[in-house]
Amino acid sequence: MRFLVVDDEPEIVLLVRANVRAWGHECLTATTVAEGFAACCTDAPDVLLLDVAMPDEDGASFLGRIRDAGVEPRDIVLLSAIPPRELAALAVELGVRHLSKPFTASQLREAFRGLTEGATA
């Protein structure tokens, strides 16, 4: 499976990539919305991990754009350090899943267990 992580904090990108690779999957990275949009268009990731509070564009607007462009990955997880309740509400509104920061390696794994089990890298 092909993951794409979009976050303006480079170290979060590194963290997600280290874990996804350790599970045996491919992980693309982007630290700006523009890079993330380009990756969605050209690399067709299966899973998108998206930080909702990016400096150049918010997550909702970004999701709208990839949906309009028909390049929406089949699984989307919002990542954010905003208060968990707000994040959950936003995720419901956008019809996607969410994961609150901070998270541990096992919490990240849990978020994708059903999706990745049986899938090949």
Next chain:
Amino acid sequence: MAEDEGSLSLNLLLDAFVTVASEHNTEAILGQAVDLARLTTTARYGAAVALTNGAITSFVHQGLTQAELEALPHPPYGMGMLGAVLADRAAIRLDRLQDDPRSVGFPLHHVPMSAYLGVPVIADGELLGALYLAKPPGQGGFSDQNEFFMLALARQTALALKVTQLLASKEEQLAEREGAEKIVRLHQVVAGAANLASTVEDALQAALDAVCDLTHWDVGHAFLRDEDGELRSTGIWRMADPARFASFRAASESGQFRPGIGLPGRVLAERRALLITDMPEAGLPRSGEARAAGITSALAVPVMVRSEVVGVLEFFSSEARADNNEFSKVLGHLGTELGRVVERARADAKFQRYASDLEAANHQLRALDQVKTDFVSMASHELRTPLTSILGFASTMLSFWDTTPNDELRSYVEIIDRQAQRLARLVNALLATSRIESGTLATSVEPTDVGPTIALALSELGDRAAEVVVSCPDGIRVLADPDHLQQILLNYLGNALRYGDPPFMVTVADNGLWIELRVVDGGEGVSEDFRPRLFEKFSQADTGSTRRTGGTGLGLSIVKGLAEAMDGQVWFEPNAPRGACFVLRLRRWET
């Protein structure tokens, strides 16, 4: 002959009835009576008096030369023969005046009179006056018929006088009633206007209009006392002819009427209405302007709230105005009515002020609440970010320890270390912010050497200190907390090295009372729209770059708090030709 004389007398008497009765003026009635009496009796001298409340108020005489007139006892208050007629309420007929003791004192040598006939004028038993006739010596006496005629004439005169009196009192009553009606109307209009008026200004205008309309004063004007108790023109006027009163108005509006000064000032001091009957000659501050505007009378009334004068209404007229008790009383009421309006308006204003103060306080509290909520949410976001790296990489290392190459593990540990330091800085900054905001920041201000403090701050920066040029005169000392000063310098220098470009400089300027430290760089500077928020919490120009450089977003807000705790100030100046300049101003210390 006797018959002719009789018919003549009767005709004259008839004339007298018609003539005398057609007059409604005391002097004219007396004049007609004397005319008729002299014509009938051929007496050279004739006179008549009328009494009001027992005193002679009218005196008419005929046949006297100017010299004779001047020789008469004047005024002839109940003296001599006339006095006798009045006292006896009976006719007196004498052939030789000089033989009668009651003529003593009468200047007969100047006024040659001999025969005398005097009759009282009585109506319904009331003595209204007397008529008398006199002839010079050698012209004979008065006949019975003369006396009969005079008595009839006196009765007719009495009737005419009585009618005149009645008419006068009727007119007086009518005038009084009209005055009373006017006063009642005035009261109604003013009270109504005062109650209807929504503002003090409206009430004053209505009062001025009502008084001027109903009592025909030419000009009305209102003063109110301001917060300092000074009487100030309200600029509210009622005047028929603005051009005529322009300079009077200007003098009124620019004048200062302290207690006792001018008409309004006197009303303020004496707390009662005042009438000035001759304004141009009254020696008042506006007497000159009053004369030029043709003002004669002035009336001023206090506007009272309980026993306090809160304003003065003044009225001016080109006519002479007499004091009128009833009118003054009504104006007194008017002042009280207006006082109520002023009081109500003051209470309203006070209430409005309280309400808006309360609203402002609420608004401030809500804003403060929002600031706190924002702060908590920002702080929690900022804390979660480094914590995500620390927790994430630590747990990743534990999960994949065996399968992760050593160099990768080492890079994870480096990230954990970096983010832990960032977290520590953030926690310290949040604690400092909390202390500053709660006022529990420990500050101990003492004379502090600026040069060595700058050197100490630079030494903390390590190698990069070499890039900074310092220009500081020797021996400069400021009143500062050395730790705070050090922290501010470190923040300014750290920001310059982190975000700016060379040349980096620290300059110190001595402004006498103040010392100004400037930390300058030659980089991009600060965008104009961000400058106002530079020293606010979590207000980074570019969140991304701040994160990448590990800033907390609290540094400059802490700098501001530290500076203010030392009675200092901070601000930003654009540096010419490019770059940023951050200033710290502290109080100079002189030994």
